[in-house]
Amino acid sequence: MNSIHEDLTINDLDWQDRTFALFALEPSAELRTSLQRHGILSPPWIWQKPNGSRVIVDGFKRLFWARREGLKTFECLIFPQDYDPARLMIERAAVKLSGAPLNTAEKSQLIARLTDHLSQQELLRLYLPRLGIPAKPGAIGKWVRLAASPQELLTAAACDDICERAALQLADWEGESQKSMVALLKQLRCSSSIQCEILDRVKEIALRDSIRKEQVLTDPAITDIILDETVNHREKTQLVRARLYRRRYPRVAAREERFVRDMNAAGLPSNVKILPPPSFEGATWQLQLYFQNPQQLMEMLQDLKHSVRTGQFAALIRP
Amino acid sequence: MRNKPSKILVEEACRTSRLVEKLRRNLPAAQFEVVETISDSPLRDPRRLEVVQFRGRFLKSCPGTRHYFCCGYQILHFGVQCSLNCTYCILQAYLNHPNLRIFGNQEDLFRELRQELATHRERLYRIGTGEFTDSLLVDPWTEFSRDLVPFFAKQPNAVLELKTKTDFIDNLRDLDHRGHTLAAWSLNAAPIRRREETAATTIKQRLAAAKKVAQWGYKLAFHFDPMIEYPGWREGYREVLDRLFSSVDTSRIVWISLGAFRFMPELKPIIQRRHPGSTVIYGEFIRGLDGKLRYFRDIRVELYAWMVDRIREVDAHICVYLCMEGEDIWQQVFGFSPQERGGLPAMLDKAVETRMGIAPR
Ligand code: SF4
DSSP: OOOEEEEEEGGGBOTTOOTTOOOOOSOOHHHHHHHHHHOOOSOOEEEEOTTSOEEEEEOHHHHHHHHHHTOOEEEEEEEOTTSOHHHHHHHHHHHHHHSSOOOHHHHHHHHHHHHTTSOHHHIIIIITGGGTOOOOTTHHHHHHHHHTSOHHHHHHHHTTSSOHHHHHHHTTSOHHHHHHHHHHHHHHOOOHHHHHHHHHHHHHHHHHHTOOHHHHHTOHHHHHHHHOTTSOHHHHHHHHHHHHHHHHSHHHHHHHHHHHHHHHHHTOOTTEEEEOOGGGOSSOOEEEEOOSSHHHHHHHHHHHHHHHHTTHHHHHHOO | OTTOOOEEEEEGGGTTSHHHHHHHHHOTTSEEEEESOOOOOOOOOTTEEEEEOOOSOSEEEOOOOTTSBOOOOEEEOOEEOOSSOOTTOGGGGOTTOOSEEEESOHHHHHHHHHHHHHHTTTSOEEEESOSSSOSSTTHHHHOHHHHHHHHHHTOTTEEEEEEESSOOOGGGTTOOOTTOEEEEEEOOOHHHHHHHOTTSOOHHHHHHHHHHHHHTTOEEEEEEEEEOOOTTHHHHHHHHHHHHHHHSOGGGEEEEEEEEOEEOTTHHHHHHHHOTTOOGGGSOEEEOTTSOEEEOHHHHHHHHHHHHHHHHHHOTTSEEEESSBOHHHHHHHHSSOGGGGTOHHHHHHHHHHHHHOOOOO
């Protein structure tokens, strides 16, 4: 039996039943404007359950708007009670996939719902690519775990306060650590790559030192940065990164700082730069000279010769 | 005996090989299956041993890079993989054949070896089998050492190094080795052994085995590789060095190598997945000139210099070398560069000559 168009009253719906619900933010500005101007254009889907109740399948945002606006009735597509709910979910997924791009939280919940009705193989082959997710083994599990995450994380992921990769990682973090990290990333508003860097650093410091991740995040140095009202979110991001870097790589950071000190102390002219090997690995250093004419270059080379003879350079590049 | 294979998968081409014959004799309870070809599969089974027909070159140069000094060692490729499952093991990256695999066409291996050694009589070959697998892990059943050791005994220009983390030495007893085989053990600080090498023998067992083979006239080598920096590493490595030097006479040791932990970046997620409790990958690693992650240079220098000092206190003449390190690190640790002594391969050749009395004519 197929679906039929019908007019229903708002109060006929079972608003508590979330069988088909996906995580949703408030309607976008465009959707709100359209609803205000034209009302509900495409009819929501409703499933008449075998127990007689009527469940929203698709069109949550529209219907919540209608209820808020005090609409009494609406036109919908009713699916009869013998309609297979699995099929209904898959059809709803198809509609979702052909519409506006889904946010991270919606994607996770769609995947989680579909795992009840489809095999892993089908999901990997047919659905993940359409969601823009690489079909790697283990991917589904990660998304399902994200779908089951607390509201704070899902909301932050849905609003793009937290990027997809970071959200997936955070789904595996334990309660307090996850909460602290969500709060930190929301404050910093940094790029995806920096979010992932921060996550990695915190995780690795915690594992290395056998402490909980939130202990890394509640380090007074980090807390002070966050509470400092004199710096903006970009500066905070840089300060947090620097702090975590120093904690994760204390000796590399100390060597870098020593080099900067030595460079300053060497008092080289501003048009001469010495660059250490990346991470001080290997013995190849670079010298950069900025000059405007042969005469200037000649003079610089003379000065440099002197610096090399007097050991100034040796001091700079000593291990 | 631990690590005993119980499922033997044999390629048709190797069905009647001596190796399979020996496996059938030594593993009477094992289940044997012959197949046309063994295809790659990601399923790991530590009880499985595969016998395949190898079609490549058996002798390979140590995969050194131009950025770091290489020992110039030759690898005798007789099999791949290992069931000891050390957390840091590079072999985990070979995802498509995770199971122990031995080459059944050993006649071809010996033919190639004979030919190569005869072609360059003027050159000393230091050849080892412990690069892509543990040298002795399946030896109780393959008895490969019983062919290999006497073969090397007759080669004037070659020495064999069998490198292991096992104590499977019984086959070495009574072999006519003529001083051409070095039995070598990888050693580590006991806490690292316990955490990261859980299926390997204990340090005590390794040293007991070393002591025994030394009594059978074999020369020895030890590899502190990978050295891991952890809180208390000095005590850990001091303890193992003390145990080493109280177990064996240093005059029997031809060389000791030191290599700080380094790994391909691709190995990191594999270790995280397979050994979530391991923290070896969370040291201060930087990207080395060869693209591998390695400890920041100052840490390596500290590890090596400390070890060299302790070793020198016991035997000032023992050949200690650094595995895959550059000029600057050598200078800082030893105060010289291998280049000043003819290169690292020449230094090791010299150690063979001095401590084993072997040099090509
Ligand atoms: S013994 Fe060697 S080859 Fe075997 S798992 Fe350990 S590191 Fe890998």
